[in-house]
Amino acid sequence: MNIIVCIKQVPDTAEIKINPETNTLMREGVPSIINPFDLHALEAAVRIKEDLGARVTALTMGPPQAENSLREAVSMGADDAVLLSDRAFAGSDTWATSYALAGAIRKLGADIVFCGKQAIDGDTAQVGPETAEFLGIPHVSYVRKIEWIRDNTIRVQRLMDEGYDVVESPLPVLLTVVKELNQPRMPSLKGKMAARKARIRIMGKADIDADEDSLGLKGSPTKVKSIFAPETKAGRMMLGGGPEEQVDTLIKELRKIRCL
Amino acid sequence: MSVIVRQDKCTGCETCVDSCPFDAIEMRDGRAFINEYCNACTTCLPVCPEGAIIETEAGAAPSDSGTKFADYRDVLVFAEQRDGRTAPVSFELLGAGRRLADRLGSRLLAVLLGADEAEAEELVRWGADRVYLCSDPVFRRFNDDTYAAALLRIIEEQKPSIVLAGATPVGRSFIPRVAARLRTGLTADCTSLEIDGETGNLVQIRPAFGGNIMASILCPDYRPQMATVRPRVMKRGRYDEGRTGEIINTGFKDLESRTRVVETVKEVSEISVNLHEADIIVAGGRGAGGEKGFKLLRELAEAVGGVIGASRAAVDEGWVPYSHQVGQTGKTVNPKIYFACGISGAVQHLVGMQSSDIIIAVNRNPDAPIFNVATYGIVGDMFEIVPMLTARIKELKGQS
Ligand SMILES: Cc1cc2nc3c(=O)[nH]c(=O)nc-3n(C[C@H](O)[C@H](O)[C@H](O)COP(=O)(O)OP(=O)(O)OC[C@H]3O[C@@H](n4cnc5c(N)ncnc54)[C@H](O)[C@@H]3O)c2cc1C
Ligand SMILES: Nc1ncnc2c1ncn2[C@@H]1O[C@H](COP(=O)(O)O)[C@@H](O)[C@H]1O
Numbered sequence: 335m336n337i338i339v340c341i342k343q344v345p346d347t348a349e350i351k352i353n354p355e356t357n358t359l360m361r362e363g364v365p366s367i368i369n370p371f372d373l374h375a376l377e378a379a380v381r382i383k384e385d386l387g388a389r390v391t392a393l394t395m396g397p398p399q400a401e402n403s404l405r406e407a408v409s410m411g412a413d414d415a416v417l418l419s420d421r422a423f424a425g426s427d428t429w430a431t432s433y434a435l436a437g438a439i440r441k442l443g444a445d446i447v448f449c450g451k452q453a454i455d456g457d458t459a460q461v462g463p464e465t466a467e468f469l470g471i472p473h474v475s476y477v478r479k480i481e482w483i484r485d486n487t488i489r490v491q492r493l494m495d496e497g498y499d500v501v502e503s504p505l506p507v508l509l510t511v512v513k514e515l516n517q518p519r520m521p522s523l524k525g526k527m528a529a530r531k532a533r534i535r536i537m538g539k540a541d542i543d544a545d546e547d548s549l550g551l552k553g554s555p556t557k558v559k560s561i562f563a564p565e566t567k568a569g570r571m572m573l574g575g576g577p578e579e580q581v582d583t584l585i586k587e588l589r590k591i592r593c594l
Numbered sequence: 595m596s597v598i599v600r601q602d603k604c605t606g607c608e609t610c611v612d613s614c615p616f617d618a619i620e621m622r623d624g625r626a627f628i629n630e631y632c633n634a635c636t637t638c639l640p641v642c643p644e645g646a647i648i649e650t651e652a653g654a655a656p657s658d659s660g661t662k663f664a665d666y667r668d669v670l671v672f673a674e675q676r677d678g679r680t681a682p683v684s685f686e687l688l689g690a691g692r693r694l695a696d697r698l699g700s701r702l703l704a705v706l707l708g709a710d711e712a713e714a715e716e717l718v719r720w721g722a723d724r725v726y727l728c729s730d731p732v733f734r735r736f737n738d739d740t741y742a743a744a745l746l747r748i749i750e751e752q753k754p755s756i757v758l759a760g761a762t763p764v765g766r767s768f769i770p771r772v773a774a775r776l777r778t779g780l781t782a783d784c785t786s787l788e789i790d791g792e793t794g795n796l797v798q799i800r801p802a803f804g805g806n807i808m809a810s811i812l813c814p815d816y817r818p819q820m821a822t823v824r825p826r827v828m829k830r831g832r833y834d835e836g837r838t839g840e841i842i843n844t845g846f847k848d849l850e851s852r853t854r855v856v857e858t859v860k861e862v863s864e865i866s867v868n869l870h871e872a873d874i875i876v877a878g879g880r881g882a883g884g885e886k887g888f889k890l891l892r893e894l895a896e897a898v899g900g901v902i903g904a905s906r907a908a909v910d911e912g913w914v915p916y917s918h919q920v921g922q923t924g925k926t927v928n929p930k931i932y933f934a935c936g937i938s939g940a941v942q943h944l945v946g947m948q949s950s951d952i953i954i955a956v957n958r959n960p961d962a963p964i965f966n967v968a969t970y971g972i973v974g975d976m977f978e979i980v981p982m983l984t985a986r987i988k989e990l991k992g993q994s
Binding site: 345347350351362370397421424425427428429432454455456457458459460461462463464466467468472473474475476489492493494495496497498499500501502503504507513514550551554555556557558559560561562563564570571572573577578580581582584585587588591593594 | 612615616629630631632633634635636637676735736738739742762763764766767768769770771773774775777778779780781782783797801802803804805806807808809810811812813814815816851852853854855856857858859860861868870916922923930931941942948952954965966968969970971972973974975978979982983986987990
């Protein structure tokens, strides 16, 4: 069985700060990490490998330095690592990202494709389902448990608003995963050695038989028109006095606006 | 449209480098240079003290959406149901959709799968001009394939200019498939939707980078323009008892789903608290100190008729189940009142709750960032404030 795990290198949004004077992002010193959801996706793939036998490939689309996240994936148990990198991919929105990822996955071949539920920089949760559509395979989102895999079928639990659905799908399938699925492991010593030696396979636009007009900024239907700082709410009020007075004022305010 | 640095004016001060959300400005030979990662978002323009960064028309394909998309007119809303009952987010989408349709002078269409005629009539009263209803029981349960195929067929026939859906587990799962197939853009989790007066394009505003910044996004060259919206972000429109509209019963033959839902499990008990739809949320963080603190919060929640939310720190400590977690890796909520008690206000928490109508923060530390978003801030010990508040509210309710 071949499993591909799509991982994205993202800035650690916990560390991003806004420059209060210019209202712009301060990126300096912000570390890059593997998108947290993707670590759960990787863990799921490695567990299937351990249980049933499989070859696990970590795939990322990004600039050359995204190689670091691929090495980290190898240290956690991925067998192969593929970096989909080409200047032509720059500026891709979710449509163009999914188009390119699907092109690579088609070339590599997979019985199961794992994605994280969403990436913490964009938070769109769209790349998984869109990639499945481009591949022409079914997908199940928000997988919180894999019940079994047999006879070319997989049964999983899909997290919903008010509980979960038990869903069966034929393989090949794409799954997006949530954090309840598992606890990602720490890299082993052996894993770290493998990571250092791992050969990263690089794929560019010529390797995925892509239509030039579907790539990168040009191929992206959405355009970012502007970026601005979120407005802070007007009418902020710090309540003064001792505890009793504060509670008093709060109650009065809430009654004034008819919330009590 | 593209953004360039006028090399004759650039002094190499590097101010712009960090301002770029896409990491697209680099220094080359002591001057700023914009590389291929540029999205032409123009954030850097006002940042440059020399005014050396400018926008040029070079290479821009003229957008003639007015004529090119003359066929694409209406606004279409995907109205979601659960167990045959229309989900509240659908009414909010109709509110937003109605506003956009009026602005464009077009019709508001709704698609309702797996519910009955009475529910479709409700959609009309909430603002739809026409409802495509498919009561086939196959749609009762959500499957990506069947939902995507049905919606796709209606979109292809009706050619709406705008398609809106809820950013719920259902919408977030199958709408991207529809967008991929239509070769069009999809913007997730919009917090505001407007029509650009000049071009008639849909201006979609959404948070990015964990809520640190907002992005304004367009889909100028493809139709339909598609967006998802989180529950409780948009206001419902006016409910009009006497409103009439068309209901078109639609059937789909030969729809097949590769995935199959074998079972739907409702998790009752505390876990099923529907934070998304709560009017009042009483949330606690590490400052609640443990079960004892949460007991006080539960009492307050009971008094105000609210449900319990939590920060990740409180969940990680094991004081509250994960299903209560609010924030980037938890739920996004939008109540009328959000009490944040003993929560510092890390951005990952803020993104999940900052659009609440009223935020009341109780924190010992006057510098806690939660106070930046709080409507009412109380600097104090929650073990003192919360019981006092509960007592006062109970007293008030006892009177009325
Ligand atoms: C990728 C990622 C995703 C994350 N996702 C989420 C998420 O979804 N949701 C989330 O909440 N966090 C999330 N976090 C964690 C987030 O960064 C913070 O660590 C977390 O929100 C802190 O929780 P807290 O405010 O309860 O705890 P702390 O930051 O420890 O704050 C406790 C606060 O309580 C106050 N306090 C203490 N005692 C009292 C008292 N007696 N009375 C009043 N005030 C008191 C203190 O002054 C302090 O401000 C995420 C982090 C990462 C890296
Ligand atoms: N550039 C990328 N390279 C590899 N995988 C990606 C990339 N972007 C997104 N993904 C995958 O798609 C998931 C959802 O991302 P998003 O739609 O951006 O929220 C992530 O958790 C990844 O598994």
